[in-house]
Amino acid sequence: MTDIALDAHRAPRDTGGVPALGGVKLTLALSGAVIVLMMLFGLTMKLAQGGLVAVEPIYFYQVMTAHGIGMVGAAGLTGAAIMWFFLARYVALTGWVYNAMLGLSLAGVVCILASIFVWGFAGAWTFLYPLPAQSGGVWEPGAAAIYLLGLMLVGVGFLLFYLETGRALIQRYGSLGRAMGWPLLLTGEQDDVPPPTVVASAVVTLFNGLGIVVGAAVIGISLINLYAPEFAIDALLAKNMIYFFGHVFINASIYMAVIAVYEIIPQYTGRPWKTSRVFVGAWAATLLFVLAVYPHHLLQDTVMPGWAMVVGQVVSYASGIPLIAVTTFSLIAYLHRSGMRWDLASALLVTGVFGWSAGSIPAILDSMIVVNKVMHNTLWVPGHFHFYLLIGEVAMVWGFMAWLTRESTGERLAGASATSYAIYFTGGLGFVLLFLIAGASSVPRRWAVHEPAWIGIDHISVVFAALAIAGFAMFLVRFVRRAGTAP
Amino acid sequence: MRIRPAIATALASTVVIVGGFLTIWQASDGFAAFTTETARRLAVERAPRPIPAVDIVTGTGMGVPLLSAGRPLLVEFVYTSCPTICTSLGQEFLQIQSALSARGLVDRVRLVSLSFDIERDTPARLAEYGRHHGADPVIWTVGRPRQANDLARLLVAFGVTVVPDGEGGFVHNAAIHYVGADGRLSRIFDLGEADSILAHLETAAP
Amino acid sequence: MTPTRSQPIFLAVCVAGLVSLASPLGRQFLEASLVTHMLVQMPLLVFIGMGFGRISSAAAAPYVATWNRGGSTGLLLTLGVAMFWMLPRAMDAALVDMRFEAAKFVSLPVAGVALAWSYGQASPIVKGVLNAHVVSALGVMGWAYMAAPVRLCNAYLASDQEMAGAGLLAAGAVTAAYFAMRIVFFGATRSRYIRTSSASDDASIVAY
Ligand code: HEM
Numbered sequence: 001m002t003d004i005a006l007d008a009h010r011a012p013r014d015t016g017g018v019p020a021l022g023g024v025k026l027t028l029a030l031s032g033a034v035i036v037l038m039m040l041f042g043l044t045m046k047l048a049q050g051g052l053v054a055v056e057p058i059y060f061y062q063v064m065t066a067h068g069i070g071m072v073g074a075a076g077l078t079g080a081a082i083m084w085f086f087l088a089r090y091v092a093l094t095g096w097v098y099n100a101m102l103g104l105s106l107a108g109v110v111c112i113l114a115s116i117f118v119w120g121f122a123g124a125w126t127f128l129y130p131l132p133a134q135s136g137g138v139w140e141p142g143a144a145a146i147y148l149l150g151l152m153l154v155g156v157g158f159l160l161f162y163l164e165t166g167r168a169l170i171q172r173y174g175s176l177g178r179a180m181g182w183p184l185l186l187t188g189e190q191d192d193v194p195p196p197t198v199v200a201s202a203v204v205t206l207f208n209g210l211g212i213v214v215g216a217a218v219i220g221i222s223l224i225n226l227y228a229p230e231f232a233i234d235a236l237l238a239k240n241m242i243y244f245f246g247h248v249f250i251n252a253s254i255y256m257a258v259i260a261v262y263e264i265i266p267q268y269t270g271r272p273w274k275t276s277r278v279f280v281g282a283w284a285a286t287l288l289f290v291l292a293v294y295p296h297h298l299l300q301d302t303v304m305p306g307w308a309m310v311v312g313q314v315v316s317y318a319s320g321i322p323l324i325a326v327t328t329f330s331l332i333a334y335l336h337r338s339g340m341r342w343d344l345a346s347a348l349l350v351t352g353v354f355g356w357s358a359g360s361i362p363a364i365l366d367s368m369i370v371v372n373k374v375m376h377n378t379l380w381v382p383g384h385f386h387f388y389l390l391i392g393e394v395a396m397v398w399g400f401m402a403w404l405t406r407e408s409t410g411e412r413l414a415g416a417s418a419t420s421y422a423i424y425f426t427g428g429l430g431f432v433l434l435f436l437i438a439g440a441s442s443v444p445r446r447w448a449v450h451e452p453a454w455i456g457i458d459h460i461s462v463v464f465a466a467l468a469i470a471g472f473a474m475f476l477v478r479f480v481r482r483a484g485t486a487p
Numbered sequence: 488m489r490i491r492p493a494i495a496t497a498l499a500s501t502v503v504i505v506g507g508f509l510t511i512w513q514a515s516d517g518f519a520a521f522t523t524e525t526a527r528r529l530a531v532e533r534a535p536r537p538i539p540a541v542d543i544v545t546g547t548g549m550g551v552p553l554l555s556a557g558r559p560l561l562v563e564f565v566y567t568s569c570p571t572i573c574t575s576l577g578q579e580f581l582q583i584q585s586a587l588s589a590r591g592l593v594d595r596v597r598l599v600s601l602s603f604d605i606e607r608d609t610p611a612r613l614a615e616y617g618r619h620h621g622a623d624p625v626i627w628t629v630g631r632p633r634q635a636n637d638l639a640r641l642l643v644a645f646g647v648t649v650v651p652d653g654e655g656g657f658v659h660n661a662a663i664h665y666v667g668a669d670g671r672l673s674r675i676f677d678l679g680e681a682d683s684i685l686a687h688l689e690t691a692a693p
Numbered sequence: 694m695t696p697t698r699s700q701p702i703f704l705a706v707c708v709a710g711l712v713s714l715a716s717p718l719g720r721q722f723l724e725a726s727l728v729t730h731m732l733v734q735m736p737l738l739v740f741i742g743m744g745f746g747r748i749s750s751a752a753a754a755p756y757v758a759t760w761n762r763g764g765s766t767g768l769l770l771t772l773g774v775a776m777f778w779m780l781p782r783a784m785d786a787a788l789v790d791m792r793f794e795a796a797k798f799v800s801l802p803v804a805g806v807a808l809a810w811s812y813g814q815a816s817p818i819v820k821g822v823l824n825a826h827v828v829s830a831l832g833v834m835g836w837a838y839m840a841a842p843v844r845l846c847n848a849y850l851a852s853d854q855e856m857a858g859a860g861l862l863a864a865g866a867v868t869a870a871y872f873a874m875r876i877v878f879f880g881a882t883r884s885r886y887i888r889t890s891s892a893s894d895d896a897s898i899v900a901y
Contacts, residue, residue, distance in 0.1 A: 097818065156822075159821070160822070164818060167817040167818065175876065176876045180877075213829050220829060220830075220833035221836050221837075232840055490759060492758065492759045493762060495762070496760055496761060496766055499766040503766055503769045503773060507769070507773030507774075510773070511777055511780070514782065514783060521782060522782055522785075522845050522847075523847045524843065526782055648848060653850075658850050
């Protein structure tokens with residue numbers, strides 16, 4: 001182990017000077033609680049599908065809607081917390097903006113939960129047209145309106161967040177292009193090369209900012225349609241717009257969370273994570289894929305759905321591939337012979353990168369297989385996104401939380417932390433693999449009631465899911481206890 | 488004494504917000520009518536408008552009064568060379584006509600297809616339009632104002648805008664107007680609302 | 694805008710623009726179709742107002758600064774005027790009622806002046822929210838004009854309406870691309886991004 005690594009462990013926690021640090025910790029604690037609750041909802045769905053508890057389909061879809069939006073929201077918030085925390089090391093951020101984002105998001109969450117559990121909205125988190133307006137009498141337009149209003153509040157919160165990060169990046173680097181490291185990419189200029197955190201933040205700021213604007217427009221359109229149904233929405237267009245901002249938003253949550261890997265792993269290995277040309281190129285490719293190709297497909301989609309749809313799928317899944325590859329290979333190179341100390345934080349961060357990259361493999365398969373549309377509406381899809389969200393994003397966030405509250409004397413992966421990690425990893429991996437297996441045997445997604453033939457898988461899934469939940473919940477208790485006292 | 492900018496600005500901004508809100512509130516009838524058409528419908532419901540008692544020329548070439556005392560009217564605006572919307576209006580009237588005969592309500596109301604194309608719509612063409620759409624002269628009159636002056640008064644009273652479409656046709660409000668027995672326009676229905684119209688006729692005073 | 698020799702020319706161009714837009718010929722020409730009425734005439738009126746605003750902002754600053762801290766009063770005024778003229782009814786009324794037409798020719802340039810006096814004062818966050826709002830509002834409006842099952846304006850043809858909707862969507866896309874390009878390559882105008890301390894309200898306005 002190198003001296004630097006040792007120093008890093010003894011060093012103060014590097015939290016000084018982070019504006020709105022309290023807000024960041026609150027985000028982590030609240031989102032952690034939401035994640036546990038939503039995992040329990042997930043477990044409920046599995047129990048229901050496996051016929052172990054009786055849940056009316058109406059309630060199943062309410063639970064599914066809440067699970068989907070709750071998880072996506074928690075992923076977005078935790079990702080934002082990580083980006084904020086580390087970006088503050090390089091640029092001057094204004095604290096109140098973060099707190100405003102958090103406040104608006106929480107207000108949004110209240111609206112969303114109320115719309116689901118008080119007024120019965122159950123149109124899935126993607127509120128795909130025409131579901132919100134035509135519920136077959138299950139919920140009133142008002143319920144859908146409150147749901148959309150909740151999304152809007154969250155969207156405004158995130159817009160403020162990205163405007164502030166964008167402002168601060170531009171103030172420090174002159175333009176987002178420079179913050180994304182493009183001079184290095186294009187001319188090899190070595191002067192004032194932005195660190196990885198800055199590159200990642202700049203890319204996410206740009207594309208998620210645009211994604212939110214698109215999202216706001218879709219919400220506006222859906223609201224008008226709700227009250228004036230004669231203003232018909234082109235279903236395909238709405239779907240594409242929703243998927244555009246849905247995919248962008250959920251991908252952004254991982255792109256933000258991975259910043260924790262760029263920042264924390266070097267403390268363990270003693271090797272700083274460098275901004276190389278390849279690194280900048282991978283982020284630029286991601287941005288280009290998302291911004292240039294996807295909307296392009298979106299326009300074509302309305303004219304020639306068939307092949308354009310396939311291209312769109314491939315692109316939206318493949319957009320992250322260069323980045324995932326670069327991150328994974330760099331991580332392996334940095335870890336190689338570094339003698340890194342394994343504690344809960346480092347183990348989870350490495351696991352997160354593994355989950356992210358391994359989870360993308362089924363996505364690529366899916367995007368190729370979608371040609372014959374075998375897999376696309378099966379559990380294969382939740383399988384791949386649970387892979388990179390549960391083992392990827394959540395593990396990275398958890399790693400960050402563990403690092404924030406680590407013992408200053410340095411810890412090892414042993415005792416309670418080892419147990420929680422082990423059962424989480426076993427449970428999570430088993431759970432997502434079963435999703436994939438079910439998908440490969442053509443079990444459809446979003447079915448409240450499963451055929452007898454599929455129930456066996458559901459039963460085993462329940463066990464794995466329960467393990468994963470227990471592992472995460474165990475840790476969360478420790479985090480909340482320590483976060484209050486840690487500097 | 489110098490007023491502090493923060494307070495001054497808060498004040499000024501509030502004035503702008505309140506003023507803007509009130510203006511838009513006023514201009515949209517309390518956020519109820521964003522288009523001229525909805526505004527027109529709302530306006531006649533709130534305050535029924537007298538319709539001028541003019542004579543109209545029918546397919547026989549004779550002049551008859553537009554309003555007949557004691558009998559409400561359903562009026563739609565058409566022009567006989569209209570390829571699109573007027574055809575639907577004609578079909579809607581036919582549907583209402585049959586329903587009225589079936590329910591024995593023939594003397595409850597008169598249907599009037601009123602042409603605004605007074606240059607081209609000769610009595611012969613009006614008669615042809617009536618035949619084509621199956622108009623029963625007892626209940627359904629096809630006609631046009633006698634002179635441009637009457638037409639203008641009618642369009643203003645009904646609030647109908649007619650725009651030449653540049654290809655010899657016109658664009659105009661597609662609606663069915665209910666003129667009560669007192670000669671006042673009091674309701675405007677959309678195309679496709681035959682059921683509501685019939686319901687309205689049954690409840691409205693004869 | 695600092696006084697330069699080109700300023701009188703700029704002023705003359707704005708005045709000439711306003712006069713030609715307001716002339717009977719200009720009105721007839723641009724108001725004949727919804728597309729030119731909404732997407733050419735009305736924006737031009739705002740732009741001309743912005744031109745006047747640029748020229749006069751330094752001179753006006755001492756008088757309005759107190760009432761327009763951070764540009765909020767002016768920006769709200771601009772938004773309010775824009776919202777009013779977004780009512781299809783208002784546009785219809787401008788065609789048949791001279792009072793509305795006159796109000797349009799006054800209020801839109803005034804909104805432009807207010808925008809020019811205020812935008813520079815606004816904090817980057819407010820500017821960003823405003824820009825984002827403009828883009829998504831253009832998108833929603835464009836969609837609404839294209840999807841409307843009825844004619845929204847009695848004075849215009851349905852085909853016009855669809856074209857206007859497509860135009861709004863295109864305007865939204867171009868605006869979004871413009872903002873994105875600006876922050877990626879030029880970082881907006883950099884000097885304005887450096888914040889002046891909040892204590893020097895009036896100083897910051899003069900500096901602008
Ligand atoms: C132990 C943890 C979890 C369990 C037991 C679980 C369970 C489930 C189940 C059973 C479904 C419905 C699948 C179907 O039949 O279509 C589902 C859907 C979903 N889950 Fe999870 N999940 C877990 C964790 C997560 C995490 C961590 C995330 C994201 C960060 C997430 C995001 C989603 C989303 C977005 C959907 C799609 C909802 C929809 O189809 O509208 N889940 N989950």
